[in-house]
Amino acid sequence: MSAFTKITEKAAAFDRANVDTDQIIPKQFLKRIEKTGFGRFLFNDWRYSPDGEPNPHFELNRPENAGAKILIANENFGCGSSREHAPWALLDYGFKAIIAPSFADIFYQNSLKNGLLPVTLDAEKVAQLLQKAEHENYELTVDLENESIFDTSGFKAHFSIDPYWKKMLVNGWDEIEITMQLDEYITVYEKAQ
Amino acid sequence: MGKSIIEKIWDKHVVYEEEGKPDLLYIDLHLVHEVTSPQAFSGLRMKGRKVRRPDKTFATMDHNVPTDNRSEIQDKVALNQMTTLEKNCHEFGIPLAGIDSPDQGIVHVIGPELGLTLPGKTIVCGDSHTSTHGAFGSIAFGIGTSEVEHVLATQTIWRAKPKTLKIDISGTPNKGVTAKDIILYILSKHGFDFGTGYIIEYCGEAIRSMSMDERMTICNMSIEGGARAGLVSPDETTFSYITGRKFAPKGEELAKAVAEWRELASDDDAVYDKTIEIHAEEIAPMVSWGTNPAMTSRVHERIPYLSDCKNEIERKSLQNALSYMGLTEGQRIDDIHIQHVFIGSCTNSRLEDLRQAAEIVKGKQVHSNVRALVVPGSQQVKKQAEEEGLHRIFTEAGFEWRESGCSMCLSMNNDIVPAGEHCASTSNRNFEGRQGTGARTHLVSPIMAAAAAIYGKITDVSAMMPEEAVK
Ligand code: SF4
Helix, strand or coil: CCCCCEEEEEEEEECCCCCEHHHHCCHHHCCCCCCCCCHHHCCHHHHECCCCCECCCCHHHCHHHCCCCEEEECCCECECCCCCHHHHHHHHHCCCEEEECCECHHHHHHHHHCCCEEEECCHHHHHHHHHHCCCCCCEEEEECCCCEEECCCCCEEECCCCHHHHHHHHHCCCHHHHHHCCHHHHHHHHHHC | CECCHHHHHHHHHEEECCCCCCEEEECCEEEECCCCCHHHHHHHHHHCCCCCCHHHEEEECCCCCCCCCCCCCCCHHHHHHHHHHHHHHHHHCCCEECCCCCCCECHHHHHHHCCCCCCCCEEEECCHHHHHHHHHCCEEEECCHHHHHHHHHHCEEEECCCEEEEEEEECCCCCCCCHHHHHHHHHHHHCCCCCCCEEEEEECHHHHCCCHHHHHHHHHHHHHHCCCEEECCCCHHHHHHHCCCCCCCCHHHHHHHHHHHHHHCCCCCECCCEEEEEEHHHCCCEEECCCCCCCEEECCCECCCHHHCCCHHHHHHHHHHHHHHCCCCCCEHHHCECCEEEECCCCCCCHHHHHHHHHHHCCCCCCCCCEEEECCCEHHHHHHHHHCCHHHHHHHHCCEECCCCCHHHCCCCCCCCCCCCEEEECCCCCCCCCCCCCCEEEECCHHHHHHHHHHCECCCHHHHCCCCCCC
16 A cells, blocks of 8 residues: 555546445446456446446546546445445546545545545535536645645645544555554454453 | 443454554454455465464355356356355365355355354454344444455454444334334434444344344344444344354353353443434335435335425435436325336345245236346245245246345346336345446335235235234
């Protein structure tokens, strides 16, 4: 996992609530046995028309959103199935951070574990960002170390994240490695059973 | 101050705690299936890691197995996932109920059935409906693939202690109201996120009088309310279900275990972070009409009007849902026509579900506009149902009788609902595209699904039931 400290990137407005993981990566793409290559199937059913051509009305197909690395969405993002393919697909597509008023629990965890930063902001702030990101080439800075988000036109917001996860992300640590250092505790626990 | 079962189990499983960190929790049972595990095993292999406790791990294949002809698997990509699981289980020494095993089935059906799921255990699986196993008084929750890898390597998981939510269900359900209707009602009333951050304990009269199959249906859909886990304190019903199961403790060992399990039940003075009260009498057979499980109403009601929405977000999601579902605001629920019926999934594919549906179907015919499927949850369920002759009731009525698997719950195999068509489904999710691109899902109980199959439209099943109806 690569470390996440601070990024300044183009942000795309994705004004939808309850985006579920079935939409993020439809199940027909879950049969792969690799972690990579899911990006081209991200939002497949919304992104492409039935004939396989890109749907011009879909937010991420708009030219102004090309190359966006930050996604601004609405409440309850990532609900539904626990598939980790959802953050893999978002990452593979190029996203590094998702900003929303709320996230589904499992999606939130899965994102953290894969180095995709979920940022929870209050709904009013998200609404402001959604409006701003409608403009072409809207850039936003996400500063994980200082837990803040800002742009060059006066927007500034603080967000909070569990200190444990912050440390993991900032250092790009592998969780299994950390747990394995606690092997003696696990062994003691097992012996006592 | 007393403790809830949630706290009791949690506290017993903390391996390591440190200020500012989640708890390191020991996992007693790790269930594995073909779709969310391949990347985890390859992760282990890349780092030269072993599976710490293959004896606490159990695998099956369910998500993309065909449910019709299994002699030759057509979908090569799906086949690759199945053979990959076989290879991984072989290499790491994990027991597997493979495609030809008499124990094969949906992971959440076979765990309990084989006596792997037991009270007091911590159980995980790379699937969000792992909450099902909570019916036995265990803490069971879904995890992602990175966590599957973590549990394989360490038999533990990092988790912050969740808050506790008590849902008390009093009273006796009306005729035609099943466990499925109760959980759909809770979702319709409290929304899709009332449980986020909580583990739910279901209590009360209505729960106590339920069978294990019914409790599993309730716990199964905890995740649809945002709660990772939902459970029921174990009681005599639980213990008698467990007795005699393949991997469950036997004889003296069982007696000792039962004595311990009795202690697990929540203390009378346990304190919860939140409590919700439900009166069973309020509930009628439920039908989802929208694109998330909370968009559900009683069968005799109407779809909400746009003008009833509290805010813009709600209005927009109602509008989107109606346009996806091809329905109109204010439409009567029992005016919805159905072209497909699916009885199956980890929510409602157990023996009792099939028995109840068969009771409704018996001697009747599936409507000529409807294609109807029964997909038993496991090979064991299938076998028992056949011994009771249920398969004949279904096939004579015009249902297809299939092999066990997830099937049309998520349509990863070729059991798909075509775009624009409506399916009365006993599964747990009605998201856009869940049963196929453009498919329109209506979540219902097995008996409501049976009624829809016969009439070709959503129909109040309670009107079809004799006064002394089976519950
Ligand atoms: S039946 Fe459906 S919900 Fe249950 S495990 Fe299978 S796919 Fe998941």
